Amino acid sequence: DAGVIQSPRHEVTEMGQEVTLRCKPISGHDYLFWYRQTMMRGLELLIYFNNNVPIDDSGMPEDRFSAKMPNASFSTLKIQPSEPRDSAVYFCASSFDRGTLMYEQYFGPGTRLTVT
């Protein structure tokens, strides 16, 4: 398997523009997570899905952020309008239920977002 795929790898945009980040989880995984990493705040869980259904979105910063998972092989994280404080590396991760309470999350390479 190719692992978790994220696109784009780098995104530079101007304040106020809409940004869409994309993720393809590992085939067969039924959990998908979106994280944000910054120097100041570390690694933050934004939202996660189980079988395409959002389970916990309490980490989504505000209404400017939205995430969707229309099918088992694709998810998007959208920021509209973007602001300079949204600059960060955004990671997507996927995992599956082994039935053992042990969950390994497989991370994508991340999207580095810069909002000017």
Place this chain on the structure above:
Amino acid sequence: GEDVEQSLFLSVREGDSSVINCTYTDSSSTYLYWYKQEPGAGLQLLTYIFSNMDMKQDQRLTVLLNKKDKHLSLRIADTQTGDSAIYFCAETTGNEKLTFGTGTRLTIIP
């Protein structure tokens, strides 16, 4: 809520052992994990330990768990330049959601 704490930086001489420490607050943690993040990459699972164990060894890696003190450590023997990375401690209480620590940046001194 759950809280996982780590020191931010550690410098170690090549060939020495590295010990990265982590404390957590949730006494119902079932699994505890160590993830490694190399520059420009996502996190990758390094090792994990079930909460009813107090030690796990895997080649150069030794994980120690003190459940009473809620303290987890990762020892890397014979530290090499390729071990330079950020190491994250994480815990779960038996579901799919992990709580990650702040990460410890390990720097190897030649």
